[in-house]
Amino acid sequence: MTGSLRARWVVVDIEGTLTATSQVHVVLYDYARPRLGPWIDAHPEDERVRRAVADTKAEGGLSADASTAEVVAVLHSWMDADRKAAPLKALQGLIWEQGYARRELISRYFPDAFPALRRWRESGVDLAVFSSGSVAGQIASFSHSTDGDVTGLFEHHFDTVNAGPKREAPSYRAIAAGLGDPRPEEIVFLSDVPAELHAAAEAGWQTVGLARPGEPFADADFAPHRAVESFDEIHIVPVGGGDTDV
Known part of the structure; x- marks a missing residue:
């Protein structure tokens, strides 16, 4: 001691x-990865989502009218690189919050x-x-x-x-x-x-x-x-x- x-x-x-790192990189990342695109499309009026998408486009070098698929490709690349990007963390946090509320995550x-x-x-x-x-x-x-x-x-x-x-x-x-x-x-x-x-x-x-x-x-x-x-x-x-x- x-x-x-x-x-x-x-x-x-x-x-x-x-x-454990695996709790984040395996359990939580695997939960969020397939849900990023559907979450963005399902919450177009949520200011937190709109801001995260706009920031992803800006930081990822995308055009303002980039598609959800293009935004998700950037987010996935950040996840693969374990980049602590604020817009990625914001979207992951919203998805995880729902996952915990539904008892799909612990x-x-x-x-x-x-x-x-x-x-x-x-x-x-x-x-x-x-x-x-x-x-x-x-x-x-x-x-x-x-x-x-x-x-x-x-x-x-x-x-x-x-x-x-x-x-x-x-x-x-x-x-x-x-x-x-x-x-x-x-x-x-x-x-x-x-x-x-x-x-x-x-x-x-x-x-x-x-x-x-x-x-x-x-x-x-x-x-x-x-x-x-x-x-x-x-x-x-x-x-x-x-x-x-x-």
């Missing part, structure tokens, strides 16, 4: 940190994740999420998990739309502002991606890398960040709490 970290906030990534999380989050929350540490998945998708996932509805654990949700790219320090400063501007060193960020940890550290945050066996970044170089294989190795106490280093 690591020595104790003192924090007011813990901000967690989802993919590779709370849940999120499976690592068994060490929520027991640790609950311990930290009960000790007085507040929790937030920063994921490339849309806020709508995050909430839908947490509402229908193998641990039940766990949305009550989290005070705030951030994505690449309301915060910014996950590998850039200004995004973490924007999140800190959204958390009420605590001192940067009073925020701990947990992620399986070293580049995200670098950006958070540049913003002054404390960082811990999740090097989970079998995950894409399991053997990555996490230096200079501390790295663990499980949340069971992380001990977080609220700012002002007792000195319980182990």
Whole structure:
């Protein structure tokens, strides 16, 4: 177990940190892929869909009158490249939200994740999420998990739309502002991606890398960040709490 970290906030990534990458790249991606075109055609008046389609055309180099099939081809190419494109994430989030509501999807999380989050929350540490998945998708996932509805654990949700790219320090400063501007060193960020940890550290945050066996970044170089294989190795106490280093 690591020595104790003192924090007011813990901000967690989802993919590779709370849940296996396959939960996103296999289960959720496979669910959304065939539904993108039908969803776009079925919701022409939904401003969220219209904006996502327009942004896809702009970012994908398509004409304004490009067909749904052309838009979907761009979206599929982004999925294949695992590109964290905001319009793709917005559409996926809407589709996943419906899938969870229909009980066609359920999120499976690592068994060490929520027991640790609950311990930290009960000790007085507040929790937030920063994921490339849309806020709508995050909430839908947490509402229908193998641990039940766990949305009550989290005070705030951030994505690449309301915060910014996950590998850039200004995004973490924007999140800190959204958390009420605590001192940067009073925020701990947990992620399986070293580049995200670098950006958070540049913003002054404390960082811990999740090097989970079998995950894409399991053997990555996490230096200079501390790295663990499980949340069971992380001990977080609220700012002002007792000195319980182990």
